[in-house]
Amino acid sequence: MKKKLTAALCLNLCVFSGYAMATEEGETIDVALIGGGIMSATLGTYLEALQPDWKVNLYERLDHVAEESSNGWNNAGTGHSAFAEMNYTPQRDDGSVDVSRPPKITEAFEITRQFLSYQVLNGVMHDPGSFLNNTPHMSFVWGDDHIDFLRKRYEGMQQSSLYKAMEYSEDPEVIREWAPLMMEGRDPSQKVAATRMEAGTDAEWGEVTRQLISALSDKHDNFSLSTGSEVRDLERNDDGSWKVTWADLNDNNEEHSINARHVFIGAGGAALPLLQKSGIPEGNIYAGFPVGGQFLVTSNPEIAHRHHAKAYGLAASGSPPMSVPHLDSRKLDGQQRILFGPFANFSTKFLKDGSWTDLFGSMTTSNTLPMMKVGLDNFSLVKYLVGQVMLSEDDRFEALKAYYPEAKREDWTLINAGQRVQIIKKDPEKGSVLQFGTEVVTSQDGTMSALLGASPGASTAPTIMLGLMERVFPEQLASDQWQGTLKRMIPSYGQKLDGNEQLTNEIRAYTSSVLELGDTQPTAENAERIEALKARARGQEQGDEQVDDADSEQATETVENV
Ligand SMILES: Cc1cc2nc3c(=O)[nH]c(=O)nc-3n(C[C@H](O)[C@H](O)[C@H](O)COP(=O)(O)OP(=O)(O)OC[C@H]3O[C@@H](n4cnc5c(N)ncnc54)[C@H](O)[C@@H]3O)c2cc1C
Numbered sequence: 001m002k003k004k005l006t007a008a009l010c011l012n013l014c015v016f017s018g019y020a021m022a023t024e025e026g027e028t029i030d031v032a033l034i035g036g037g038i039m040s041a042t043l044g045t046y047l048e049a050l051q052p053d054w055k056v057n058l059y060e061r062l063d064h065v066a067e068e069s070s071n072g073w074n075n076a077g078t079g080h081s082a083f084a085e086m087n088y089t090p091q092r093d094d095g096s097v098d099v100s101r102p103p104k105i106t107e108a109f110e111i112t113r114q115f116l117s118y119q120v121l122n123g124v125m126h127d128p129g130s131f132l133n134n135t136p137h138m139s140f141v142w143g144d145d146h147i148d149f150l151r152k153r154y155e156g157m158q159q160s161s162l163y164k165a166m167e168y169s170e171d172p173e174v175i176r177e178w179a180p181l182m183m184e185g186r187d188p189s190q191k192v193a194a195t196r197m198e199a200g201t202d203a204e205w206g207e208v209t210r211q212l213i214s215a216l217s218d219k220h221d222n223f224s225l226s227t228g229s230e231v232r233d234l235e236r237n238d239d240g241s242w243k244v245t246w247a248d249l250n251d252n253n254e255e256h257s258i259n260a261r262h263v264f265i266g267a268g269g270a271a272l273p274l275l276q277k278s279g280i281p282e283g284n285i286y287a288g289f290p291v292g293g294q295f296l297v298t299s300n301p302e303i304a305h306r307h308h309a310k311a312y313g314l315a316a317s318g319s320p321p322m323s324v325p326h327l328d329s330r331k332l333d334g335q336q337r338i339l340f341g342p343f344a345n346f347s348t349k350f351l352k353d354g355s356w357t358d359l360f361g362s363m364t365t366s367n368t369l370p371m372m373k374v375g376l377d378n379f380s381l382v383k384y385l386v387g388q389v390m391l392s393e394d395d396r397f398e399a400l401k402a403y404y405p406e407a408k409r410e411d412w413t414l415i416n417a418g419q420r421v422q423i424i425k426k427d428p429e430k431g432s433v434l435q436f437g438t439e440v441v442t443s444q445d446g447t448m449s450a451l452l453g454a455s456p457g458a459s460t461a462p463t464i465m466l467g468l469m470e471r472v473f474p475e476q477l478a479s480d481q482w483q484g485t486l487k488r489m490i491p492s493y494g495q496k497l498d499g500n501e502q503l504t505n506e507i508r509a510y511t512s513s514v515l516e517l518g519d520t521q522p523t524a525e526n527a528e529r530i531e532a533l534k535a536r537a538r539g540q541e542q543g544d545e546q547v548d549d550a551d552s553e554q555a556t557e558t559v560e561n562v
Pocket of ligand 1 (some may be wrong): 037076
C-alpha cells in the first residue's frame, strides 16, 4: 500500500519529496486534481478557500510540481493583458482593425492580479517580486503597412477605458528611450512605430504554482499531494463517482486507486489522452496537435539590465499565433535575462517529459480524419512548422537581429521550452477546426472536467477556473458563502472594468500596491477605499469600513472565459 502520511505532518517537504496521503485507498474524496501545474494549483486554492471541508487530492507524475508548461523556463512569462499582442487584434479585409478581443483578456488578467493579491494578503503567497514584476508591454513594428496597422490598433483601443494609459510613437528617439537595445544600430532610414503600456508584467508562473501548492500542503488538513504518481485510468463507478487509478513511479509502478466525486484533469498537454480514458462523450470531438517552443536566451548582465520591456512584433503573414516574435525582459531564478522567440519545433510528445508515442496514442477512429482535414485546411501552419524545423542557427540569429540589431552571437544560447498541444475540434460546418485558445470540457453531470489548449494560459488561470466552477459547482457558487468569499478574493467579481475608469484605476492601484508593482498609484479619492479592500481581503472588514459592491451597473454579469 502506498505510503500514508497525514497532510498535517507533511509541511513543505511534501511538495518536493513525494508522499502525502491523507486518504485511505478506496475512500471517496471530493475532488481529484490531476497534474501539478498552475491550473490545478489555482482550482485547489479556490476550493480550499471556498469549501475547506472538502477532501482534495492532487496527483503529479513528476517528483516535483511546476516542471512542465508552468515552469518559468518553459513559457514566455508574459502576464497576458492584450496590451502588446497584435495577434489579438486582426486586421479586417477592409483594412480596419478588430479590437473587440483585448478587453476580455485584459479583464481576465485584472482578475489574476486580484487573485494573487488576496493570496499575498492572507499569507498563502509571499515575496511578490519572486513571481510578478512590472515590465512595460510594447508592440513594435516597421514598414508603412505595419505602422498603419499599429496606429489603427492604438486608435481603436483608445476607445476603451482599459487602455487610456497606452502611449504611441513613431519617433525613433522616444522608442529608443523605451527600449534602447531595439533602436541602437538600426538603419536610420527604417520607419518604426511602437506602443507602450507601463502597467505590463513579467510573471514566473512556476513560482506561483509552487507557492500555491506549498500553502495547500502546509495549511490544509483536507488537501494532500502525491508526486511521482501518474494517473493511468479513470473509470465511472455505479454511484456516479470516479475511480482514479494511478501508478507510483517511485515504487515499481505499483497501482493504487481512490474514488472521487469530481475529477479535474489539469494535466497540460497530457489532458487529452486522460479525457479519452474517462470515456465521456464530450471528449470524443477533440484531437491534439503538439508544437514545441524554443527561445534564445542571454543572461549577460550588461545587456539584460538595458532592456526593460516585453516587446511584441508581428508574426509573418498567415503564420499561427504562437509564432509571434518577442524580445522579453525576464526575471528567472532571481536573475535578470532577455529571451527572444519563440521558435517552433515539432515533436510528437504531449509533454516536454512525455513519450514520442503520445500523438499516435491519442489518435482514435473518431478524431483521425478531423486531424488530417485540419492539416489540409491549415497549410500555412504546416508550412510554418516545416520552415521552423529547417531553421539554422544563422536564421534564428538573423531573426533576433531584426529586434536587437547589435546582438552578439556569443551572448545567446538556444533553450527548449514547453510543449503546447493545440486543440483540433470537430465542427458541424467545416468538419474540423484548429483552435489556439484554451477550452474547458465538462461532462454533462459536471463530475469530470478537463482543460485543453494552451493560450493565453497561465495568465488567465483564475478566470478559466471561475468559468469551470460555474459549470461544475453551480449551486455552491450561488451560495452566500461562496459569493462572499469570491468578492473578498476578487473585489471586481461580477463587475465589468471596461467602461468604468474609476473602478479600473481603483483595482489596479489596489493590486499594484499589494503586489509591489508600482505601476498604478492610489489617488486622493481612492486611497481610503484601497485600504478598505485590503482589510476586507484579510477578513478584517468592520462597520463603516464596509466596501460597497453595489456601485456597478453590471454587478450580475458573469466573468467571460477567454
Ligand atoms: C512555449 C510556451 C510559451 C508560453 N508562454 C506563455 C506566456 O507568456 N504567458 C502565459 O500566461 N502562458 C504561456 N504559456 C502557456 C502556459 O504555460 C500554460 O497554459 C500553463 O502553464 C498550463 O498549465 P497547466 O497546469 O494546464 O499545465 P502544466 O503546467 O503543463 O502542468 C500539467 C502537469 O500535469 C502533469 N501530468 C501530466 N500527465 C499526468 C498524469 N497522467 N498523472 C499525473 N500528472 C500528470 C505534468 O507532469 C505537469 O506537471 C506558454 C506555453 C508554452 C509551451
